[in-house]
Amino acid sequence: MKKLLFMLLFALSTPSFAEEAKELNLYNWAEYLPKAVLDKFTQETGIKVNYATYDTNEVMYAKVKTLRGEGYDLVVPSNYYVSRMIRENMLTKLDLSKLSNFKNLDSKLLNQTYDPNNQFSVPYTWGTTGIGFNSKQIKMGAISKWADLWDIKYKNSLLMLDDMREVMGMGLKVLGYAANDTNEEHLNQAYEKLKELLPNIKMFYAESPKVMFLEGEVKSGMIWNGEAFIANRENADIQYVYPAEGVTLWVDNLVIPQGAKHLENAYKFINFILRPEIGKIIAEEIGYASPNLEVIKLLPKKVTENRIAYPSADDLKNAQLQQDVGDSLVLFEKYWQKLKVAAGKQ
Amino acid sequence: MRVNPLFSFKWFSAGLIWFWLGLFVLVPLLMLLTASFLQRGETEFVKFAFTLENYQRIFNPIYLDVFWNSFYLAAMTTLFCLLLGYPFAFLLARVTGKYKHLLLLFVIIPFWTSSLIRTYAMVIILKTNGVMNSFLQWLGLIQEPIQLLYTPAAVVVGLVYSLLPFMVLPLYATIEKLDIRLIEAAKDLGARNVRIFWSIIIPLTMPGIIAGSMLVFLPALGMFYIPDLLGGAKALLIGNLIQNQFLSARDWPFGAAVSIILVLVMSLLLVLYYFSILRNSNNRDKVGL
Numbered sequence: 361m362k363k364l365l366f367m368l369l370f371a372l373s374t375p376s377f378a379e380e381a382k383e384l385n386l387y388n389w390a391e392y393l394p395k396a397v398l399d400k401f402t403q404e405t406g407i408k409v410n411y412a413t414y415d416t417n418e419v420m421y422a423k424v425k426t427l428r429g430e431g432y433d434l435v436v437p438s439n440y441y442v443s444r445m446i447r448e449n450m451l452t453k454l455d456l457s458k459l460s461n462f463k464n465l466d467s468k469l470l471n472q473t474y475d476p477n478n479q480f481s482v483p484y485t486w487g488t489t490g491i492g493f494n495s496k497q498i499k500m501g502a503i504s505k506w507a508d509l510w511d512i513k514y515k516n517s518l519l520m521l522d523d524m525r526e527v528m529g530m531g532l533k534v535l536g537y538a539a540n541d542t543n544e545e546h547l548n549q550a551y552e553k554l555k556e557l558l559p560n561i562k563m564f565y566a567e568s569p570k571v572m573f574l575e576g577e578v579k580s581g582m583i584w585n586g587e588a589f590i591a592n593r594e595n596a597d598i599q600y601v602y603p604a605e606g607v608t609l610w611v612d613n614l615v616i617p618q619g620a621k622h623l624e625n626a627y628k629f630i631n632f633i634l635r636p637e638i639g640k641i642i643a644e645e646i647g648y649a650s651p652n653l654e655v656i657k658l659l660p661k662k663v664t665e666n667r668i669a670y671p672s673a674d675d676l677k678n679a680q681l682q683q684d685v686g687d688s689l690v691l692f693e694k695y696w697q698k699l700k701v702a703a704g705k706q
Numbered sequence: 707m708r709v710n711p712l713f714s715f716k717w718f719s720a721g722l723i724w725f726w727l728g729l730f731v732l733v734p735l736l737m738l739l740t741a742s743f744l745q746r747g748e749t750e751f752v753k754f755a756f757t758l759e760n761y762q763r764i765f766n767p768i769y770l771d772v773f774w775n776s777f778y779l780a781a782m783t784t785l786f787c788l789l790l791g792y793p794f795a796f797l798l799a800r801v802t803g804k805y806k807h808l809l810l811l812f813v814i815i816p817f818w819t820s821s822l823i824r825t826y827a828m829v830i831i832l833k834t835n836g837v838m839n840s841f842l843q844w845l846g847l848i849q850e851p852i853q854l855l856y857t858p859a860a861v862v863v864g865l866v867y868s869l870l871p872f873m874v875l876p877l878y879a880t881i882e883k884l885d886i887r888l889i890e891a892a893k894d895l896g897a898r899n900v901r902i903f904w905s906i907i908i909p910l911t912m913p914g915i916i917a918g919s920m921l922v923f924l925p926a927l928g929m930f931y932i933p934d935l936l937g938g939a940k941a942l943l944i945g946n947l948i949q950n951q952f953l954s955a956r957d958w959p960f961g962a963a964v965s966i967i968l969v970l971v972m973s974l975l976l977v978l979y980y981f982s983i984l985r986n987s988n989n990r991d992k993v994g995l
Contacts, residue, residue: 418953425751448749516853522939524954563856563938577834577855687748693955694768697942701771704941 384625385410387420387432389612391568392485394645401632407625415567416523417441424450429617433626439611440525440684442481443474447684451480452616458627461634464654469611472681481613482630483651485586485642488607488671488679489526492519492573492583496597503580505604506534514560519572519581522564524696525682526582526608527554533605539680542688551695555702564703573598586648589668593647600668606678607671611651735969742962751958760963769947769964776944779933780926783865787873787922788915790866795877795914799884810878813871821868825935828864829855832936856938864936865926872921880914913986920979924972944968 382405386398390413398409414420417438424435429450437445445451456462456478465483475481493503502508509518520527529539531550541547562578569583570591583591585607588600614633616626632638639655649669650656656664664670685692742760747753763769798809816824831837832855839851854860884907892902908915930945939946944964951961 416953418956422953422956522934561938561940564940565938575833575835690746690955690957693950693957697768697772697947697950700940700942700946701768701775704771704775706940 380622380624382407382625383410384408384622384629385412385431385433385620386629387412387414387423387435389413389436390415392436392612392646394641396645397633397638397641400638401629404632405625405628407628409629421445424617429619430621432617433620433622434614434616434629436484436612436614437481438682439472439474439613440682442613442615444684445615445617446475446480450618452618452620452623453479454482454616455627459631459634461631464634464636464639464652466651466653466656469651472611474611474681474683475613481615482634484612484614484633485646485648486609486611486651487648487669488585488602488609488676489521489582490585490588490607491580491601491603492569492588492591493580493599493601494573494576494597495599497579500599503601503603506530507605508603509560509580510534510557512560514580516560516562517579518557518560518562519569519578519583520561520564521569521582521584522566524692527564527699528692528696529608529680529682530554530582533680536605539606539608540683540685542685542691544691547691547695551699554699558699558703558706561703564700570598584648585668585671586646589647589666592666592668602667602671602675602679604678606680607676609676609679609681611681738962738965741959742966744959746957746959751956757959760960761967763960764963764967772942772944772947775941776927779861779865779941779943780923782862783869783926784873784919784923786862786866787870788919791870791873791877791918792915795874795881798874798878799881813874813878816868816871821929822931824868825864825932828860828867829935832860855936856940858937861933861937861941864932865929868929868932869922869926872925873918876917876921877911877914880911880917884910913983916979916982920975924975927968927972 384407386393386409388411392413393411398411402408412432414423417440420435420437421441421444424432424445425448442451459482462482469483469486470478491503491506491509498514525539528547528550531554532541532546533539535546535549535553537543537546537550561581563572565572568587569581570587572578573581573583573588573591574595583600585600588598591598592600614630616623620626633642634652636652636654636658639650639652640658643650643655643659644663647669650659656670667675741752743756743758745753745755745757745759798806798813801809829836833839834851834853834855836855838854839848842848843851888906888910889902892906897905928945930943930949933939933941933943934946948961948964948968951957951964955961
């Protein structure tokens, strides 16, 4: 009997002194984290990182939701998905005291509406969606607002991100509505307006828009600023414009799904990413702006003064943070489908 | 009791296949069928409440357009595969010796690489500064690069390229079995080549034509990544529609309903195929072939 009791006690207490497996399942956007950072982390901590990537928030959300968080320890949703995941109880409440480097973050990017007091998320990078163009083919200044893309001289030469929210949001903004507008009549008008743009659209593409600009497939179109930054570094003719109607603003955040198995390792990784010298490696490689003030101090002036990655306050004048539209997503989808069907008939 | 080893092997292998199909085809299909009768849930993927609305929605003109586009594209692909594949299969069946094996190998080699990777290779060939445009410019046929990629033609070329082997192989199998004596007899009786082709060769190779067309048409209906990559994602096909429902619109029940309709349409085609084979072999029995 005594022996049995002892065994039972042993069995019950094992988990408390068994250390977390030296493993971390990280699920991030494609081309969003240099491999050197992962190697360095493993070298320093002995924690093996299983790295997987996705192209859209939707794919990430569907996977995390189906696995109920058990498959991933760390994911990187955009702000409008952070709010959704918080609402659906999918995220672990963070213990910020475990993140000694949290203080390095720019307070302007903290405590946002999508996650007040950053109870669940830590900013990873932020950026904008604006207009890119090739200055060899299009005069500087010819495009200064979204509406300029409707000009017939850009026939069959534009790229649109294959992203429902971005494209529908642009249509809404050109008409003077907010990008997060959910009024069906406004969405219908945006659809009609976007239909007029179809002859100018050469492709819908979101995997790596910079490639299409660099290879001369398109003259202009929608692009994320980080992609434009890298394209510009490779070919100075590729320029980026902050359209007058306003860019879309987004923040991608590190979050720990509810049910993650390697909690401590996830904290370690977040804290590691927030270190100035590590943030510098990331910022230099991926081209998006760092939310980390200590990182910005380390970066060369040439980079931090580049308006593509680090916009001025003026550039962000009408910028709008993308928001979760809840059930109205169905309406967005409806008009997006109509637009794609119309595109197929061109 | 002694068990015949051959007998138990038969049961084992058949059982394994049944288990495999049951677990990975039947169970997911039943889940899909169930989901298609449920309601969309905002925080969960489905809400457990019965509805027929998902099927009613398919009759919305937008979705009929989507189905029509997909069928049209699949039909065009099948037609071009047949036009290209038939002469090639004929040649393949008629050459003898080592060239035959070599030609067959050429048909099969593309299967060694994933079709997605081969599609990316087509992008490299067809893009504005790609291999094709450089070549045409080098020949002096064109001055400026012409747009080959992101056109409907590029989509059809890509689909035909990917699916051609599925047309050639069944055609080859029936053409090879074609009894040459029937053609000789027709010639002796004074039939012209065109007549021989239409009245003898085509009917006798019909099973191959139908099988090849099915093998091309059905995958072409679902292959949405080729239109996305080569056509610039400028069309909405059934495959995109289903993918969008499961991912961006998060409307799993409707996505499931569209999938079920697609499965039904495909099954219907397979049933028609089955009856056509049955009729064909009956006809053969009648004429004593």
